[in-house]
Amino acid sequence: MFSNPQVSVDDLPAVEQVVWQPLDRRYAPRLVLGRLIRVGLFVAAALGITLFANAGYLEWLPPEGLVAGWVALALWSLRSLVWPLVSVPYRGYAVRDKDILYKHGVWWRNIAVVPFNRVQHAVTGSAPLDRRFGLAYLTVFTAGSGGGDVSIAGLAEDVAEQLRVYIVHKLRRSAEPEGGEGN
Amino acid sequence: MTTADENALLAASGQWQRTSPLAALYFLALALRRQVLNLGQFVGTLAVFLFLVRQGPVATIAGAAGLLTLFLVLAALRYWFFRFRLDAQRVLIRQGVLRKTELELQFDRIQGVTVEQPLMFRWLGLVTVGFDTAGSTQQEGRLPAVKPDFAAALRARVEGAKRAATAEPAAIAAPSEPSSATESDPDGQAVLRLDNGEIVRIGLADRSVLAVLAVVPLMWGTLDNTLRAQVSNSIEDVATSFAQLGIVAAGVVATGGLLLLAAALAAISVAMAFFRYHGFTLFEAQGGESLRTRRGLLTRKAMAVDRAKIQQVKLSQTLLMRFFSRFRLQAPPAAVRAVGASEEGGVAASVLHVPMLGPEQVRSLAARIFAGEDAGLSLLPAKDPFVRISPVYIRARVQAFGVVPAVLALVALYPFAGAASLLCLGWPPLVALCAWQLWRRRAYMHNDSGLSYRAGLLGYKVETFLFRKVQGVMVSQSPLQRRTGLASLDVALASGAVTLPFIDHATARRLCDHIIFKVESTDRPWH
Missing domain, CATH: 2.30.29 (PH-domain like)
Known part of the structure; x- marks a missing residue:
C-alpha cells in the first residue's frame, strides 16, 4: 500500500555529524618530498643566477634585488615545505551509504557532498611519486560543468581501489530497475 | 546489427x-x-x-x-x-x-x-x-x-x-497528459509568439551593438597616416564651426548629433534583432515533454529540448528591460560533453532561449518547464519572499576590492605622487556603494522542492532549480564567515553552479542536508 510519511528536517542525516576518515599518514611526507624537489629546482636556478650575477653577466640585476629574491625564495620554500604538514590534517573523507563527503581547507574550509546516484564515473590514478609512497587519488565525476566533481588525493592504493569499486557497485545498483537485483 | x-x-x-x-x-x-x-x-x-x-x-x-x-x-x-x-x-x-x-x-x-x-x-x-x-x-x-x-x-x-x-523510469517520468490541442504545426502547439513590437524591444534592449563603439578606437589605430590626418582635419573643421556657433547653438547641435548616433545604433540593433528573432515561436510538443523554438528572417533556426533535460531556469532583466517590464529567459539542459574531445571544444549543449517575455508569460513558461514542482517559488525578482543574504557581504567586498587595493596603491604611489596619492582613499567608498547595491539584489527563496537565487547590479538575474536535479553540494567558510557565523553554499548542477554567498551557517548546513536528502530519496531521473 502506498505510504508517504512526512520527514522532519531535523531528522535528516546531518553532514557535520559524520566521522571523518583522515588521509593516509604517508601523504604529508609525500607532499613534502614533492615540494622539496620543486624547491631544489628553484634553489638550483637561483644559485645559477647568483653565479652569473657575481661573474658580471647580469649587470641589470642589482645586489639588493638578488638579496630580495633569495629572501622571497626562502619564505616561499619554508611555506611550501611546512604547509602540507598543516593542511593535510584538515583534509578528510567519509563514505556513507548513499554519498561520499570530502572536507579540505585550513583558512577557507569546504565540505563537499556527492550523492552516488549523481556519479557519472570514478577514476583512480597515481603519479610516480605517489606510487613510491603507495598512494593514489580517487576522482568522482558528476555531470556537467557545475563543479560537482570531488578529487581525494592521499589515499592508500588499496583504499582508493576499494572506494572506486564500492562507488561503481553503488552506481550499478542505482542503475538497476526497481525490483531488480539491487533491491 | x-x-x-x-x-x-x-x-x-x-x-x-x-x-x-x-x-x-x-x-x-x-x-x-x-x-x-x-x-x-x-x-x-x-x-x-x-x-x-x-x-x-x-x-x-x-x-x-x-x-x-x-x-x-x-x-x-x-x-x-x-x-x-x-x-x-x-x-x-x-x-x-x-x-x-x-x-x-x-x-x-x-x-x-x-x-x-x-x-x-x-x-x-x-x-x-x-x-x-x-x-x-x-x-x-x-x-x-x-x-x-x-x-x-x-x-x-x-x-x-x-x-x-x-x-522502467519512463512510467514515472511521464506524468503529464498528451495535449488535447490540435498540433497543426509540425513543431507542435505554439505557446508563445513574439510580435514585431517585442522584436523592436529586443533590439533596443540589446547592448551588443555598443561593442561597435569599442571597435572604433581599435580601427583608428589601423588607419594609415594620410587617412588619419584627413579624419583629424575634418574633426578640427567641425570643432571650429562649433566655436563660431556659440555655446548654446553648439550644445544643441552636439546633443542632436549624439541623439542621431544613438538612433543609428538603435536602428542597427533593431535590424539585427529582426534578422535573428523574426517569427520567433515557442512550441510545446509530445504532451509538453518537448519544447521547441523557431526563429530567423533569412536563416531559419529551429531547436528542441526535452523538458526533463532542463536543469535550471535563468531569468535576466537589464535596466532597459525593467523599463519595458520584460525579461529574458534561458533554460539550459545538462552540458553534454564529449569525453576526451573536451580540448576540441566538444560541448553540445542546446539552451532553450526566449529573448523577451512579460511577467505572465514567465509564470506560464516556468509552470510548463517545472510541471508544477516549483509551487511557491518565484522567478520574478521583485516578489516579497526573497530573503537577503547577510550584510557582512558588503564588508567582505569593501575589504577585498576597496580597502586593500586602496592601501596598496597609496603605499606604492606616495613616494612619487606625495599628497596626491591620498586620492586613492576615494576608492573604498565607491566600492562600498557598488557592494551595497549588489547586496540589495542578492537574495534567495526556497520551498521543499527547489530554490531561487536573485542577483544583479542595476538589473536582475534570477536562477531557479529543483533540488532533485542537483549533482553535488558544498558548504564553504572563509575566515570572516567563520567569525560571523556565516557560510557560502555552492550547488553544482549539470548546467552550471549556483552560489549563495554569506548566508547563515546553520541555514547553509540545513539546506545542504535537505538538498542531499531530496537527491538521494528521489526516484525520478534528473535528465
Whole structure:
C-alpha cells in the first residue's frame, strides 16, 4: 500500500555529524618530498643566477634585488615545505551509504557532498611519486560543468581501489530497475 | 546489427585488448595538436627551433628529426599502454605512460556514442569511437583506430543498455497528459509568439551593438597616416564651426548629433534583432515533454529540448528591460560533453532561449518547464519572499576590492605622487556603494522542492532549480564567515553552479542536508 510519511528536517542525516576518515599518514611526507624537489629546482636556478650575477653577466640585476629574491625564495620554500604538514590534517573523507563527503581547507574550509546516484564515473590514478609512497587519488565525476566533481588525493592504493569499486557497485545498483537485483 | 557484428564485439568482450597499432597515428596527431594549442609548449618549442635554425642547417635538421622521433616514441608508448575492456554493462579504459589512469564508463550513463573518421583513418578503413557523457571530465574516453563494424556493434550495445535502463523510469517520468490541442504545426502547439513590437524591444534592449563603439578606437589605430590626418582635419573643421556657433547653438547641435548616433545604433540593433528573432515561436510538443523554438528572417533556426533535460531556469532583466517590464529567459539542459574531445571544444549543449517575455508569460513558461514542482517559488525578482543574504557581504567586498587595493596603491604611489596619492582613499567608498547595491539584489527563496537565487547590479538575474536535479553540494567558510557565523553554499548542477554567498551557517548546513536528502530519496531521473 502506498505510504508517504512526512520527514522532519531535523531528522535528516546531518553532514557535520559524520566521522571523518583522515588521509593516509604517508601523504604529508609525500607532499613534502614533492615540494622539496620543486624547491631544489628553484634553489638550483637561483644559485645559477647568483653565479652569473657575481661573474658580471647580469649587470641589470642589482645586489639588493638578488638579496630580495633569495629572501622571497626562502619564505616561499619554508611555506611550501611546512604547509602540507598543516593542511593535510584538515583534509578528510567519509563514505556513507548513499554519498561520499570530502572536507579540505585550513583558512577557507569546504565540505563537499556527492550523492552516488549523481556519479557519472570514478577514476583512480597515481603519479610516480605517489606510487613510491603507495598512494593514489580517487576522482568522482558528476555531470556537467557545475563543479560537482570531488578529487581525494592521499589515499592508500588499496583504499582508493576499494572506494572506486564500492562507488561503481553503488552506481550499478542505482542503475538497476526497481525490483531488480539491487533491491 | 548483424550477427557477424555482434560476434565481432562478443569476441572482444571480457578481456583486455589493444586497438589497431595505427592508433599511434591518432596519438601522434593528438600530441601535435596539443603542442600547437598549448601556448606555453608552442612558444617553448618555437624558441628551441629558432635557436637551432640560427645554429645552421645541420642542427636544424637534426633537431627537427629528434623532436619528431620524440613525438613518435611517445605516440608509440601511448598506444602500447592503451588498453580497453568491454563487458555487458561497461567499458574500461586503461592508459598512461607515467601517470596511469583507469576510466570506467557505464553504458547506461553514456549519453551518446560518436564515430569519427578523420582523413587518415578513411584511407585505412578505421574510425575513432567517442563516448558522450554529461560529465565534466577531461579524461580520454575514446577508442581510436577501431573497425567500423566494431564501432557499430559497440554503439548498438550502448543504445541497448540505455533503453533497458530507461524503460522502467519512463512510467514515472511521464506524468503529464498528451495535449488535447490540435498540433497543426509540425513543431507542435505554439505557446508563445513574439510580435514585431517585442522584436523592436529586443533590439533596443540589446547592448551588443555598443561593442561597435569599442571597435572604433581599435580601427583608428589601423588607419594609415594620410587617412588619419584627413579624419583629424575634418574633426578640427567641425570643432571650429562649433566655436563660431556659440555655446548654446553648439550644445544643441552636439546633443542632436549624439541623439542621431544613438538612433543609428538603435536602428542597427533593431535590424539585427529582426534578422535573428523574426517569427520567433515557442512550441510545446509530445504532451509538453518537448519544447521547441523557431526563429530567423533569412536563416531559419529551429531547436528542441526535452523538458526533463532542463536543469535550471535563468531569468535576466537589464535596466532597459525593467523599463519595458520584460525579461529574458534561458533554460539550459545538462552540458553534454564529449569525453576526451573536451580540448576540441566538444560541448553540445542546446539552451532553450526566449529573448523577451512579460511577467505572465514567465509564470506560464516556468509552470510548463517545472510541471508544477516549483509551487511557491518565484522567478520574478521583485516578489516579497526573497530573503537577503547577510550584510557582512558588503564588508567582505569593501575589504577585498576597496580597502586593500586602496592601501596598496597609496603605499606604492606616495613616494612619487606625495599628497596626491591620498586620492586613492576615494576608492573604498565607491566600492562600498557598488557592494551595497549588489547586496540589495542578492537574495534567495526556497520551498521543499527547489530554490531561487536573485542577483544583479542595476538589473536582475534570477536562477531557479529543483533540488532533485542537483549533482553535488558544498558548504564553504572563509575566515570572516567563520567569525560571523556565516557560510557560502555552492550547488553544482549539470548546467552550471549556483552560489549563495554569506548566508547563515546553520541555514547553509540545513539546506545542504535537505538538498542531499531530496537527491538521494528521489526516484525520478534528473535528465
